Amino acid sequence: MSSRINIARPQPANSYNVDPNGLGNSRGFGGGPYQSSSPAPNPDDPFLKIKQIASKIEDLIDIYSQPLRPHLGSIGRFLIVVTFLEDSWRITTQWSDQCWYLEKHRHFPKFFSNLFLFLNVITMITCAPAVILKRYSEFAVCGLLAVVIVQGFGYGLIFDLNFFLRNLSVVGGLLMVFSDSMTSRKAIFAGLPSLSENDRRKYFQLAGRILLIFLFIGFILQGQWSIARVFVSIVGLAACIMVAIGFKAKWSAAFLVIVLSIFNVFINNWWSIHSAHPQRDFLKYDFFQTLSIVGGLLLLVNMGPGGLSVDEKKKEY
Template structure:
């Protein structure tokens, strides 16, 4: 029996080594990360088309924009999100696509009157962080050397070192800003619940862990592992908190928005796992991968 267990262990380890190699894992993250990042934009663009009358009513009644201006704003919103999402998914004109989504994300809380909603604003900041990481990756390398350098970065050498030091200072700053913004919603939720009036030990410990992982990402220490843990936690909580397929009525639309938005937050975290924290981090120069 022990011989069988030993042989089975060797087979499992061999299969894991073959199928979960750093290169394969990095390619998987490079495919899934951008897709999840833009899924909320694609869903929102589809929502504008399929629920046009409801969107128009909100813009006219709540925002007082007027019929013509409301229609122009909604059309521009749909076009920007659809074009940006398509560019990222097809990996065509990535820089214009990222800039389009960046501008939309900044303008959206203003146009839709959500500046007073802290949760909405901080979720937007987190999306901005993911887009900046994606933009930094696209700007850092030429198309011909991107795959080789990405392999080196995932192995732990960092994107700046892998790129041969080109644009190290500006690129490292962009990655720093990206990962700080990426933690926005976690700092908000962790701080809000930790310092709320009600106190319970287990939730408090959970939010302390959340804040600790977020701080590790910001300073760039064990950033990949911290981001991976946060992404996994988000995925599990998303299924529990926002199961829109089980909700009916007006609450379905609300739940559906937050479900897809949370997927986008996960996408930004997976981009951090794939590309690394950059030069301005404690992990920079480490030869250990994830």
């Protein structure tokens, strides 16, 4: 063991010479050889002020989200799948109406329409709780993704722009769940090149971030315009771009959570419509889908934007 001892001993602090050869500039820069020659930042610089304000907002979000932070992931996962739970309940309670629509408008055979609805309900009531409880989450997410695709074609809504954009956002939320639940697995074929677990997670987080913003794009494209709507659309679109590229992603996602929650309560207020009115079901469907997208954004606030983002790249420089 004595052969591993480092014989060299550090010199005393008072014998250390920062310029043993006398090559340093005796004048220095601002009084010392290690002082930076770059000018002091201008306190009136607008970009510096914006950066300071953004930093304060991030600090406030961190402070006020502390009580919820341990539960933020669970809340996000619950909100993401709540639209599937509501959909399974709606199909079950309106079974005859659903069958009538599929048979009369989609020309499904009676047996196939019942089988179609049964498989959808079973998949949703099985996979949604699995996502909430983080049990077999990857298989559960795949099952719910299959429900989104099958229902789009089954009900003939795949070419409806509003439905398409909303479901892209729901898919984005499911991809956020998928990236959150990814666990390391052994390679199936040893020796073959494969992406690491971290690389796969980064790509899923990137895809989830981009898809999450499509609901807000749908909000911009539809409805009547007003001064307030123009203002909210411009600010919201800027926040969507920041979420997509991962720049200040946490507080821009938190801003979208607030905007979408307010929008959801005042626009999709299905509880104020009479139960016999046909518009009630459409508003209820939009309400719970928006909750799912809010859940995806909450997961983004909880997890961060991932490796493929401006925020993460800034840490490297």
